[in-house]
Amino acid sequence: MPYSGAILPFNTSDRVPKSSLLLAVLLVGCSMITSTTFGYDASMVNGLNILPSYANYFNTNNTVNLSLNTASVWIGGILAGLSFGKVTDIIGRRPSLFWAAIITLFAVILQTAAQNVGMFVAARILIGYGTSASALTGPAYLAETLPFKWRGWGLGIFNDFYYVGGLIAAGITYATSFWSSTWAWRLPSAIQGIFSIMCIIILPFIPESPRWLVYQGRTEEALRVVARTHSNGDMNDPITITQYKEIIDTIDYEKNTAKPLSMTQMVKTPSARKRVILCTSVAVFSTLAGNVIVSYYLGSMLDNAGIKDTTTQLQINVILNAFCLVCALVGTYYIDRIGRKATALISISSLTVFLFLVGALTKLYGNSTNNAGIYATVAMIFLFQGAYSFGWTPLLYVYPPEVLNYAIRANGMGVLQLALNGTALMAVFAFPFALADIGWKTYMINAAWDALEVPFVWWYWVETAGKTLEEIDELLDGVKHSNAPDLEQVMRGEVQAGRERGSLEIEKSVVVAGDGKE
Template sequence: MGAGPAVVSDNAGYAHLIDNTRPWWKNSRLILLNVWIGLLLITSSTNGYDGSMMNGLQSLTQWNDAFGHPTGGKLGLLNAIQNIGSLAAYPFSPYLSDGLGRRTAIFIGALLMVGATIIQTASHSVGMFIGARFLIGFGLTFAASAAPLLVTEIAFPSQRAQATSMYNTLWYLGSIIAAWTTFGTFNIPTSWAWRIPSALQGLPSVLQIFLIWFVPESPRWLVSKGREAQALKTLAYYHAKGNEQDPLVEYEFEEIKAAIAFDRDVASNIGWKSLYKTPGNRRRMRIIIALAFFSQWSGNGLVSYYLNKVFIAIGITDPTTQLLINGILNIFNFFVAIIAGLLCDKAGRRRLFLISTCGMVVFWTLQTICFAIYTKHNSVAAGHAVIAMIFLFYGFYDIAFTPLIVSYTVEILPYALRAKGFVVFNFSVSLSLIFNQYVNPIALEKLGWKYYLVYVFWLTFETVFVYFFIIETKNRTLEETAALFDGDETVAMISEKAAEQAGLAQNENTDKQSNTSDEKAIDEVRIN
């Protein structure tokens, strides 16, 4: 008999159903599942690669010569055009992901990105390069809107938070590869100094095109399409070595069916208006939109796309030194984000967000002071201190805003709204990025260190918001987490629906057993 969703508590209702006597790395099915999750996670690497690649290309004389040494608005467009392409695809991505499936959306997005990467690598004009980057952003939206949803919906329950947290963390893997690729091609005298990094951007998408159909489809999507037998088989294969009667599998299956059945009963809860129609959904949207803008408006945008401008402002003009610091910074960010992501269930989301915002306020303020001292006194020591403060600032940024913004967003959304709500998140990220990519180079050039003061006040506001509005979600299933925002009434209704589902399943099993017993008795009579 399948269990219904437990009442939300400090410990997940499924915890006692997990066999902790054998570590996951000794379970071949879980190893295989995590390999497929790894294939999904590298979607984020494509995005991270782009930001670091554009940062590195700006330090390459060969790229600047090829495209007329772009500055100001032209440089802003070159950086922002990918996000403009992403915005263009957002109206279509939730329907593709919910209608055709998570895997199909990733496949289509990967195809578009591979084609766009080929055009980008072959570019011989600014227009061609801009057009290719628009298409990369368009394809990335389909893949990036579906991949984290699929990760969180197929991951083993006790590993879900960590696996989903790795999604945005893998942004830095792409960033590291791009940073060191541009550093390695720096001495190539021809246009291949920038064409090689451009070509490598398509590698994650090539892997996904060939391997995505080996990845299991989301059991929640399968149930929503009436393919319950396939959903149960998928859960059993990866979570219980094929045992469909495993208590954990039964718990997951009944909870998924109950939540989706509840959403169907409340038909008004699946449209775009539902994102702000109920108090619970308004709370979700407030948090999701805020985190999207915080993730790009915390000062990190200056480093992500315009680090070379910061270097020049503090007297570091040697391209080799710029590329070297960029490469080391990305490695540092990657390891800090991984550690923080793995601690998300132990430390808790709320605590990590508070530590992150408080630390950013402190070290951005110190960075501003050092920048001001350098500007006024041309102090070499102050210039070097700015670099140290950048590393420390990013260390605290990586504690929450790298690993948690995607995982927290998808886990607080119920299944029926997950694709649409995640599109709102990505749309908000793209809007904030486009603004940053246009405004940052202009404001930094006009205001210098004084521009940093804007972020000091903004980071303080972020800290206050996090303190009052972020809700702790650690150690809960997706359905339990969604119920946190909707109140006890919704929890009770879902529990009732799960009990009904479980009761039907039990009756079916009883009937089958009874029929089997009757058949055996009849056979015995016949034999006698």
């Protein structure tokens, strides 16, 4: 029996705008607010780790306490990766975003009120669950709902707003750093809940994923959503008809696959395994690129570089987040123009060089009074983060939902979160000890790992730019599971699509070069 979606405490059918442009803005707006929460959280903790009032309250001068308070968020992320993909498939994409926001909001209240390390860590685990649940659902939802011409931009900017949250948190923690009371860290914690509230406010005005609706047998609703997202509500528009037919045919094919939506489906066939490997490679490569050190332990990096003043470190944190946001937006702009693979290769190659230079300059000038050398190190940290932001920030949530087909998309995004949070948990726990014990060598080891990522991406990745989710199947399965023409052919006028008497009819036009006649 098809699921009705009643678990969401509001109905949206009359509130969804018919303007495709306005709807795209609302879709991206709701989803990017969820990533703003995660970016805010990372930058806030980075700032809190620098604040004396926070360090004294939780005794984070103890490396174990520092690692536990910082890394506990990833424990919640691992739990979300294991469980929330199935939830998203069962109750739908929109309701999943709603409940993820509710969990995050509750956790923020708990974190703000924390009285000891145990209470703070429990709140951090719940925040990790809620934000990772949003990060699991949001990209799948956007990929399935946005028109493909806006998909790269929409999914890219989804994660770009990580730095918007980071910039806001950096500014707030800098402002509260002059306070001596516990509100120096409680207020930044409380403000984090605003983003979840904003997400909940937007949800009544956006539709459910058309692909989820088709899978539930709610095909007429799905057609209305496709029309609203592609053609301002015109259900007879050729582009709407073509995209709808692709979805219908492909979902019908996948529903007839043994045990669809199950975890075993992800390893059943060579193409499914390749999809999961591609998805997982994004999580592992982006997390272990070295950005975790900068994102959570910038203070330690700057200490090693020779900048030990708390106010200066917090100022650098603000400027760095602003710089990274600009680089991420530039990467998002180019991701459709130069393609996913080229973006990844430029990013990995550049950040590897800059991380080697961070290590070398830290060794040479870390304990010196040479201001030129110290600020050269800071410049390399900025360039490293800029190169990372150009590629991995947009790619993290653009590429995985594209290479995963519907039958494994939600569970595959769960695997992404599991790999992302698992590797991050390891890195966030390990890096403080590495920085304390081997210092600059940590960067060299990390950069050597980054160099190994380049040949893998060059050889194994497939290019997904310029194709609908159903057309990407042909790259990985060797066949497209629909007889509908490619959407770009319809947009160029090479193929005509019509809808007559409630059925779909696709007609191919042969254009004679030179005179334009059929």
